[in-house]
Amino acid sequence: MKAGTVTTGIAAAVIVSAGLSGCTSGAAVGKKAADSAQTLVSTLAKASDEASKAGSAEVEMSVTMPDTGGKPVQLNGVYSWGNGLAMEAEMPAKDLHMENLVADGTITYRVVQGAYYFGIDPAPSGPFAGKTWLKIEPSAVLGEKGAAGMNTGNNDPTAGLKALKWASDVTEVGREDVNGKSSVHYRATVPADKVDGAGAVFDAVGGAAATELVTDVWVDDKGMPSRLNQTFGNVAVHIDFFSFGLAKDIAVPPAAETGDITEAVKNGRSTQG
Template structure:
């Protein structure tokens, strides 16, 4: 398993934590969407922009109360030939930040480590765990999990976003008040449900800790985060798509409130690859 493939896996699970909720630190920079629009087109536009932001903030508040969500996600990054990494699983923030899901072993170039073509992964306490078939010999002998600390890929600052406040997959919607513009695109169907589509552009200097996360994933020279958000008829987020340079992330919220305890695998069953990855080494795979 090579460093680049671990980066893709880390990014897929990380994006709804540091990538989204890390945006909330933009408040200190000053200047809201209302200020920006108001300066150019007057009070009527300010009211309209504030109304849109209020709707998104309410959706964020309601979703945050749920404590967990069943999600389907894809992440596309530079160097992948435009092929997205697919993720599905449960994301929990009600009792500590955690996630558990499944990814294609082929996407991670880990086909030789599992027989069924699927990697089960967990994110717990800022570390990522990848389930593998126990090997009869070699460095992974008898181990059924591989561990990688997020800092091995994102650095200490980027990984800090995982444990920052307001870490749930919708908290970043509150940061839209710092967007350079917010628009209502229209009403569309999302997974069989009618949803209102909003779009916002958040400047780089308003992203806070998320800048480190997006940068680690290959954001390049991007100057803003483009967010498309769909809110269903119950006022809950149904979809969140974000683009930052060549990094594209699409998240579908299938359902909320699917509470599930997610814990780290037993240490005796785990091979820690953090230092290997930090040193640019490669394991079997």
């Protein structure tokens, strides 16, 4: 596997799991203003608070960016933010350009303690012979500035709703069904200079210059987010929440079974053979 061939897929995986998580808000375009902006902000802030307390959720997520050619890179799994960001999910190996590393076409993906891990079949040869996990630091893909941008703000994927204090045109779109949940759809825009860290992240992956972050959020009848969509220029992130409060221990893979490809990716070297 050539390190350079996986950069696009890894960048998408990094962004889909954390890229916009602490940067956004929720609410709507101008079909009709429902109540006052202050009331809407209060509603969404409450949804954010309740989701934050849950600490984790089962999610389906995707990201679309220029280097993916308009094709979403997807993952399904558990997202945890109670004690720092953590995730365990399944991803199509082809989305990561790692299909030659697994027989079944699926990569197990973990985010733990700020690093990204990809479960593979035992490598038959090369510098990582016998390893079953590959580790990468976000700086290898996003550069130091982009990686620092990812650490700005709160890693709770719902915390961005609090950014509504910077939002404009906060309105209610209407009621819609989201995965069987009756939900109210909101949208808001946040000026780019108020979006913590996202500009550096998307500059690093070739995102177009953006003047605003547009966020749509759907809140169900229990006051919890059921869907969150975020668009910053030509980069888009989509999250569906299926359940909250799932207890799952997401462990760092054993060091003896892990090969660190951070420097290989930075330098464009081969990670095998």
